[in-house]
Amino acid sequence: MPSFDIVSKVDAQKLDNAVNTAVKEITNRYDFHGSKTEVELDKKLMVIRIQTENDMRMDAIEGIIISRVIKQGLDARCLDFGKEHQAAGAMIRKEVKIVDGIDKEPAKKIVKVIKDSGLKVQASIMDNQVRVTGKKIDDLQAAIGVVRQAGFDQPLQFENFRN
Numbered sequence: 001m002p003s004f005d006i007v008s009k010v011d012a013q014k015l016d017n018a019v020n021t022a023v024k025e026i027t028n029r030y031d032f033h034g035s036k037t038e039v040e041l042d043k044k045l046m047v048i049r050i051q052t053e054n055d056m057r058m059d060a061i062e063g064i065i066i067s068r069v070i071k072q073g074l075d076a077r078c079l080d081f082g083k084e085h086q087a088a089g090a091m092i093r094k095e096v097k098i099v100d101g102i103d104k105e106p107a108k109k110i111v112k113v114i115k116d117s118g119l120k121v122q123a124s125i126m127d128n129q130v131r132v133t134g135k136k137i138d139d140l141q142a143a144i145g146v147v148r149q150a151g152f153d154q155p156l157q158f159e160n161f162r163n
Helices: 012-028 055-071 104-116 139-149
Strands: 004-006 038-044 047-052 079-086 092-096 122-126 129-134 157-162
Touching: 004 139, 012 038, 012 055, 047 055, 055 079, 055 092, 104 122, 104 129, 104 139, 122 139, 122 157, 139 157
Parallel strands: none
Antiparallel strands: 004 129, 004 157, 038 047, 047 092, 079 092, 122 129
8 A cells, every 4th residue: 555654854964064054154254253152063962052142143143054054955944943041141042953753743733634635545643753545646645735735834754655
């Protein structure tokens, strides 16, 4: 029976390249000369840690990271910018979480959208992905179209398409 998986993955190497080029751009920019700005990627926790001196620089760093992520071919919706926290002295710290995998609530919404479409396919949640199965490949392709049109907040990829 034909099937495919709906997943949300981020290529760690492309993300690493994006963060490294963002760091290079920040160190070379005139408005950041002499500032105590740090940007680092924790690959195990999939978190980008930013520490800088004021809100203006924080906003500029966020813009640089978003532009570099897009230039690497990643979707900027995979970045979850959290709240700013005060660090030691006049420093501001922020952790940017990388959305990897589909959580329970968005997975339930995807399954609901597919079931409400009236297509003859079955959707089931498996760990951090959604598997869609059906008898006809055309129904599966229609299900992909329905999910794309629903416009979720998270970047979704359709892979493991099997006959």
